[in-house]
Amino acid sequence: MFETMDDFTDYVASFYLPSYPDVLYPIQGLTKKMIAEASFLYLQMCCYPSFPEYSWGDGDSLDREHVRDILLEKFHLSWSN
Numbered sequence: 001m002f003e004t005m006d007d008f009t010d011y012v013a014s015f016y017l018p019s020y021p022d023v024l025y026p027i028q029g030l031t032k033k034m035i036a037e038a039s040f041l042y043l044q045m046c047c048y049p050s051f052p053e054y055s056w057g058d059g060d061s062l063d064r065e066h067v068r069d070i071l072l073e074k075f076h077l078s079w080s081n
Contacts, residue, residue: 001059002059005040008039008059009032009036009039011064012035012067013035015064015068016068017030017031017035018030025068026079026080027079028077028079030077034075035067037074038070039067041070041074042054042070043056054066
């Protein structure tokens, strides 16, 4: 679905990064660097059998939601009002 990891992080940002125009679900305190870090972590988790619930879906909405969950947990973020 996406050619580069930057394309995928832009996709995630378009849903959650408060500074993006028309963002649907802003997450307070989120940065692009956090998205990149969580995306990399998610890709690593997809490669290990100890995380059977994760498998890369070519950057689909489920991948985006998994990255969102990692962001909320790892960085102790919350939804914006």
